[in-house]
Amino acid sequence: MDEKAAATLDFELPSEAATLRLGAALAARVAAGDLLLLRGDLGAGKTALARALVQSHLGAHGLSDDVPSPTFTLVQTYESPALLITHVDLYRVEEPSELRELGLGEAVDEGVVIVEWPERAEAKMKRLSHDRLDISLSLVPEGMRHARLEGSGSWAARLEGLTI
Template identity: 40%
Template sequence: MKLYLPDEQAMTDFGGQLAQAIDAGAVIFLLGDLGMGKTTLSRGVLRGCGHTGSVKSPTYTLVEPYETPAGTVYHFDLYRLADPEELEYLGIRDYFTDDALCLVEWPEKGQGMLPVPDLEIRLSLSGEGRQLALLTNTQKGQQLVDNLTKRTDQACGGQ
């Protein structure tokens, strides 16, 4: 599935739609260069889960937990990770439970230590906006995209 999002507001809105499409926890990898909107997308997901406070990028803490009305969300930013083994000290396996939503920016930095994602979202520059390519890796990921597609179709009047 590919989407074009023209601006930051569209990215935030899409994040909210994505949050509403999740039935239970999921692991979502966010891939793309610096400045592509990974944190903006994460902010939209958190808002869609009912979080009303600020959302900061966990660049220095590596993970920021959020308790939302929709459940626990862990927002990871592995950009500054020097070695995937460092994730072992963080207790990485404890975060990836069936009912937690895990958003992982820069997952390639944690290669070998992270579970298979349900969904990968690759963000790239496209004119003034962003192109999003969604790739499912599990049945849960496929269900999420199916739910998202239904929501998008309904929002567009079924077109």
């Protein structure tokens, strides 16, 4: 698929349960080589969405694991018989040299990489994978959240028919 081909979907997330359903729906569509970039202010639901995706994928393979925020460890990995998922939080990354130590390129080659705060390394993130899903989460009135999904590469087609 053409690099410029993209698809966009918007979802209202009125509750944590809706965020969990979105994570489960995405878990059913992830594949090796994918890069998922999660943007949004503190408290917008990035970690909750990543956690739901990881737990849903593991659960589909009869596995379970605690999925903590990688804010302090920077990287957490989860493995199923089908896929290696690497969950990264760049909030505390200050220097580009720190990115090299994380091995993100290798992680994308081996499985799926979910990155919170990708804007801390935007140029590097966009070079990591053609199959990219950009997810922007925002807080809206009355405690609801809004999710905008923009799929590039094979994600443009995989977003078709996605419902929560």
